[in-house]
Amino acid sequence: MSTLEAATSTTTRQDTAWQVCIQPDCRSTYGIDEILVACPKCGNLLDIGYDWDRLEVPSSLSEFEARWSTRRNPLDFSGVWRFRNLLPFAPEASIVTIGEGQTILRESNLISRYVGLNDSNVLLQYEGLNPSGSFKDNGMTAASTHARMVGAKFAACASTGNTSASLAIYSSAAQLFNALVFVGTGKIAFGKLSQALDYGAHTLQIAGDFDDALKQVREVCQREKIYLCNSVNPFRLEGQKTIMFRVLEALNWQPPDWIVVPGGNLGNSSAFGKAFLELKDLGLIDRVPRLAVINAAGANTLHQLYNERSVRWNDGRTDDATIDGFFAQMDAENRRASTLATAIEINRPVNLKKCLRALDACHGVVRQVSDQEILDAKAQIGAGGFGCEPASAASVAGAKLLREEGIIAPSDQVVCILTGHQLKDPNATVAYHSSTNGEIDSKLAAHGIDSVTFANGPVVVENELDRILDVIRSL
Numbered sequence: 001m002s003t004l005e006a007a008t009s010t011t012t013r014q015d016t017a018w019q020v021c022i023q024p025d026c027r028s029t030y031g032i033d034e035i036l037v038a039c040p041k042c043g044n045l046l047d048i049g050y051d052w053d054r055l056e057v058p059s060s061l062s063e064f065e066a067r068w069s070t071r072r073n074p075l076d077f078s079g080v081w082r083f084r085n086l087l088p089f090a091p092e093a094s095i096v097t098i099g100e101g102q103t104i105l106r107e108s109n110l111i112s113r114y115v116g117l118n119d120s121n122v123l124l125q126y127e128g129l130n131p132s133g134s135f136k137d138n139g140m141t142a143a144s145t146h147a148r149m150v151g152a153k154f155a156a157c158a159s160t161g162n163t164s165a166s167l168a169i170y171s172s173a174a175q176l177f178n179a180l181v182f183v184g185t186g187k188i189a190f191g192k193l194s195q196a197l198d199y200g201a202h203t204l205q206i207a208g209d210f211d212d213a214l215k216q217v218r219e220v221c222q223r224e225k226i227y228l229c230n231s232v233n234p235f236r237l238e239g240q241k242t243i244m245f246r247v248l249e250a251l252n253w254q255p256p257d258w259i260v261v262p263g264g265n266l267g268n269s270s271a272f273g274k275a276f277l278e279l280k281d282l283g284l285i286d287r288v289p290r291l292a293v294i295n296a297a298g299a300n301t302l303h304q305l306y307n308e309r310s311v312r313w314n315d316g317r318t319d320d321a322t323i324d325g326f327f328a329q330m331d332a333e334n335r336r337a338s339t340l341a342t343a344i345e346i347n348r349p350v351n352l353k354k355c356l357r358a359l360d361a362c363h364g365v366v367r368q369v370s371d372q373e374i375l376d377a378k379a380q381i382g383a384g385g386f387g388c389e390p391a392s393a394a395s396v397a398g399a400k401l402l403r404e405e406g407i408i409a410p411s412d413q414v415v416c417i418l419t420g421h422q423l424k425d426p427n428a429t430v431a432y433h434s435s436t437n438g439e440i441d442s443k444l445a446a447h448g449i450d451s452v453t454f455a456n457g458p459v460v461v462e463n464e465l466d467r468i469l470d471v472i473r474s475l
């Protein structure tokens with residue numbers, strides 16, 4: 001039996017995996033059979049910890065390549081579970097997979113030039129290719145697996161749309177639990193809402209935004225003993241680590257110089273940081289890439305705390321008075337997140353502390369970009385042969401900004417994560433391309449868009465062959 005086979009044939013994980021509080025002064029541990037979204041002792045976030053010494057870990061990441069030849073096994077086909085030795089909390093029989101993680105890392109000369117880097121130095125990690133069209137499936141397969149392990153019959157989430165689409169698809173495909181999703185009225189792009197409805201999720205539209213919906217769903221889950229699938233669920237983030245494993249795989253296991261990711265609830269950035277910390281500790285990589293987390297300017301809590309108030313991980317001793325004071329003032333002023341990048345329209349990122357830890361581990365930076373910068377970057381991403389929703393384009397807009405500031409060098413290799421598919425939010429795309437510099441769509445204008453440099457609007461033409469030919473010949 002090969003090393004990797006031995007590692008995954010275990011039927012119980014109780015003794016080699018546990019839940020552990022991230023707070024260094026607490027570090028309380030709990031069994032993986034418990035349903036927790038915060039440390040019962042101190043209220044901080046939980047991680048999944050492993051007894052790596054007793055688990056079979058590959059001696060080199062390239063050992064995972066052996067699984068390419070056994071892709072008929074659904075666990076080896078999955079872009080998440082083929083790395084199961086690096087998230088070993090589940091017995092194989094419990095794993096819920098729908099073929100997630102068949103995503104690609106591709107270079108783009110057009111985007112490299114747009115960002116200001118040497119040709120092919122920007123690589124786009126296209127997570128929109130997941131079954132529900134966003135990176136969330138990486139996490140939802142892991143959360144669904146844990147839900148199955150604990151016998152959950154109902155699973156819930158609050159969402160700006162993608163988490164709900166992902167939970168809904170896993171619920172309908174696996175038929176193991178019912179999905180209950182909370183979304184803010186008018187706060188979710190139509191493509192995403194249509195998914196939750198079509199996959200049969202019980203969908204509650206709350207008269208509020210994501211922050212309101214999350215507050216409510218947390219309360220509901222606690223009272224009704226419903227399994228919560230937001231990224232406060234530490235099992236979900238285990239699945240999201242694999243986005244980084246696939247990036248490394250595509251780069252022949254060599255870390256790039258930069259990972260650039262949009263920041264909303266900060267689950268991805270947190271998961272990426274944990275992934276690199278673990279790989280480094282296990283001796284599987286010798287250096288970690290730098291991490292850039294990009295907020296939309298209209299939902300910029302991380303930027304505010306990190307850049308304006310210098311809040312840092314500080315070995316787990318975060319400046320909670322400053323954080324609490326920031327949120328108290330936000331509430332007092334009733335300040336609400338507002339951005340066309342609705343997926344990251346979040347003012348209370350629940351994974352803030354884990355993200356601070358990731359920024360510390362990956363020598364990170366935080367930036368904010370305007371909706372104008374996001375939509376322009378998005379149009380260039382489309383023109384370059386990809387296609388993403390607005391929030392995803394924050395990564396490219398952020399890389400461009402960091403290049404302009406001289407923080408990213410022209411020769412750096414930069415991986416931007418495209419978190420969600422273009423078809424999630426066709427309204428924003430059509431509104432941009434249908435606008436002209438003289439006449440901006442009113443919804444875009446309301447978010448400060450005053451130019452559409454890369455608009456590719458439809459040509460309106462009469463239903464007459466000669467007129468149509470005139471247009472074509474003038475191209």
Ligand code: F0G
Pocket residue numbers: 134136158159160161162163164231262263264265266267268269343344389391392419420
């Ligand atoms: N990009 C997209 C397309 C998203 O849907 C989200 C989050 C993010 C980026 C931000 O990622 O929270 O890990 O920092 N969407 C959540 C949802 C909140 O409900 O679908 P994060």
